[in-house]
């Protein structure tokens with residue numbers, strides 16, 4: 001049997017056409033219904049998600065990435081940069097709200113999406129990427145650990161899902177600077 005080949009693309013977007021928004025809302029609700037894991041617990045519907053994505057595009061500290069399978073949006077992720085008043089943590093950023101619709105999984109899109117977010121964060125001058133994930137999201141945990149994220153702690157009361165308290169793991173990754181010093185210089189020597 002021959003395996004179908006697909007076109008994978010992840011892009012940073014600052015606007016979305018109505019058709020792309022419709023696909024993205026459908027992908028988002030499909031991922032929520034399948035089990036979520038990226039914030040939402042209940043399906044939101046097209047109208048609410050359209051407002052959400054339009055709002056994200058307006059927030060200066062948020063960068064939206066959209067994953068496309070054969071041209072159609074099937075998932076997204078957000079890079080959240082620290083506010084300007086947080087100079088002390090200006091070197092770090094957060095990867096959040098990452099998901100791929102169930103019908104588009106297993107093609108390597110999430111891996112590509114995380115890499116794109118990392119590259120963009122590094123190009124903006126960030127040297128550390130932080131993220132957190134529910135302990136129940138085993139696939140995401142495998143994805144992030146496979147990409148070199150270090151788990152530094154577990155929050156025992158991280159989320160509340162359908163009346164149940166769920167723990168969450170916190171991760172960081174030192175980003176390769178686009179140019180300049182090696183990332184080894186980021187961390188103090190072992191005490």
Ligand SMILES: CC(C)(COP(=O)(O)OP(=O)(O)OC[C@H]1O[C@@H](n2cnc3c(N)ncnc32)[C@H](O)[C@@H]1OP(=O)(O)O)[C@@H](O)C(=O)NCCC(=O)NCCS
Nearest residue numbers: 037098099100105106107108109110111137140142143146
């Ligand atoms: C986690 C998620 C984004 C992975 O999407 P995907 O496009 O299918 O992932 P990829 O095809 O890029 O796979 C990348 C890696 O993820 C892991 N992975 C993917 N599918 C897996 C599976 N079924 N079982 C175990 N690990 C799996 C593997 O480490 C894989 O690397 P490999 O192919 O070298 O083994 C997707 O399952 C999802 O949206 N889950 C729900 C939302 C979520 O948990 N988001 C993260 C919290 S922010």
